[in-house]
Amino acid sequence: MASMENLKPIQTSMTKLLGIQFPIIAGPMFLVSNEDLVSAVSNSGALGATPSLNWRTPELFSQAVETIKAKTSKPYGINLIVNKSNPRVNQDLDVCVKHKVPLVITSLGNPKEVIDKVHGYGGKVFCDVVDLKYALKVQDLGCDGVIAVSQGAGGHAGPISPLVLLPHLKSKLRIPVIAAGGIASGNQILAALILGADGVQIGTRFIATPEAGVTNDYKEAIVKAEPEDIVMTRRISGTPAAVIKTPYIEKVGLDLNPIEGFLLKNPWTKKYVRMVRYVLGQNALEKAAHKTTWKTVWSAGQGVGLIHDIIPAGQVVQRLVKEYWDARENLP
Numbered sequence: 001m002a003s004m005e006n007l008k009p010i011q012t013s014m015t016k017l018l019g020i021q022f023p024i025i026a027g028p029m030f031l032v033s034n035e036d037l038v039s040a041v042s043n044s045g046a047l048g049a050t051p052s053l054n055w056r057t058p059e060l061f062s063q064a065v066e067t068i069k070a071k072t073s074k075p076y077g078i079n080l081i082v083n084k085s086n087p088r089v090n091q092d093l094d095v096c097v098k099h100k101v102p103l104v105i106t107s108l109g110n111p112k113e114v115i116d117k118v119h120g121y122g123g124k125v126f127c128d129v130v131d132l133k134y135a136l137k138v139q140d141l142g143c144d145g146v147i148a149v150s151q152g153a154g155g156h157a158g159p160i161s162p163l164v165l166l167p168h169l170k171s172k173l174r175i176p177v178i179a180a181g182g183i184a185s186g187n188q189i190l191a192a193l194i195l196g197a198d199g200v201q202i203g204t205r206f207i208a209t210p211e212a213g214v215t216n217d218y219k220e221a222i223v224k225a226e227p228e229d230i231v232m233t234r235r236i237s238g239t240p241a242a243v244i245k246t247p248y249i250e251k252v253g254l255d256l257n258p259i260e261g262f263l264l265k266n267p268w269t270k271k272y273v274r275m276v277r278y279v280l281g282q283n284a285l286e287k288a289a290h291k292t293t294w295k296t297v298w299s300a301g302q303g304v305g306l307i308h309d310i311i312p313a314g315q316v317v318q319r320l321v322k323e324y325w326d327a328r329e330n331l332p
């Protein structure tokens with residue numbers, strides 16, 4: 001591990017709940033997060049997380065958790081996709097229970113069973129939300145915090161501006177609210193905390209690190225891209241996802257083709273079109289993430305405009321914390 005400067009901790013209800021130094025989660029990223037990224041972030045005093053689906057079977061996922069535990073003694077997180085599109089959710093949840101994973105982050109679906117089982121061994125559960133209705137539902141189910149995914153985020157961004165979403169959720173919930181979407185610098189972390197967040201979840205910034213498990217072309221593209229280059233496409237999963245506008249994306253367009261669009265409106269064919277689109281989209285993402293191809297589908301959020309270098313994940317955390325304290329001192 002690279003030597004870490006002694007930075008003053010940033011204490012919030014989230015850091016107390018999770019037992020970490022800085023209120024920063026490196027968000028779980030399909031195809032990007034791996035054992036090295038997660039452990040480097042957790043060793044730096046923040047918390048690294050990864051989706052279980054980055055490993056092809058529950059057995060491989062379980063081995064990956066063992067590797068993470070060997071590389072860090074600090075808390076880390078696993079993301080489970082809880083809806084019906086994920087046939088592995090029960091098996092992957094069993095792996096989390098077996099390893100007593102400190103933080104489970106759920107997306108989509110009903111997280112009740114996850115919350116009950118994870119609380120059973122003393123772990124914590126945060127749920128991704130994009131609006132108040134779902135946030136209230138998961139709070140009632142007993143989750144420990146919500147991740148407020150706003151406009152500008154990488155992955156499946158929410159529709160609401162973080163300037164509104166954070167105070168909106170904060171005023172109506174009693175559990176910690178974690179800001180996600182477009183954050184890549186320390187002054188934005190301060191801004192999020194001022195708006196009522198108890199911490200932040202950051203994805204895109206951590207793609208531009210040596211640890212991230214994707215090609216250098218993808219990392220360089222993150223460094224080069226501006227916020228104006230991020231577009232929303234339905235061609236990956238059927239629901240809008242943020243990607244860098246590459247010549248390939250421009251060629252294939254952002255929407256489903258007219259036949260798919262037509263079949264999606266039909267209740268009999270809807271399910272099959274979704275499945276086919278999902279498989280094709282994941283294939284394209286996977287190819288572009290791991291090898292050089294002209295079919296570049298690179299998932300990233302608007303924060304790309306604030307990312308100018310590829311540096312180790314631990315240094316990203318250090319820089320964010322430094323920038324946070326500088327911004328606090330220089331507040332007008």
Ligand SMILES: Cc1cc2nc3c(=O)[nH]c(=O)nc-3n(C[C@H](O)[C@H](O)[C@H](O)COP(=O)(O)O)c2cc1C
Binds near residue numbers: 051079155301
């Ligand atoms: C390439 C990529 C893949 C992602 N995959 C997932 C995922 O599998 N599960 C999940 O809950 N969130 C996923 N996200 C969302 C991140 O965990 C995080 O909430 C988001 O990136 C925050 O926005 P930012 O990228 O603007 O920092 C992904 C984001 C990116 C950029």
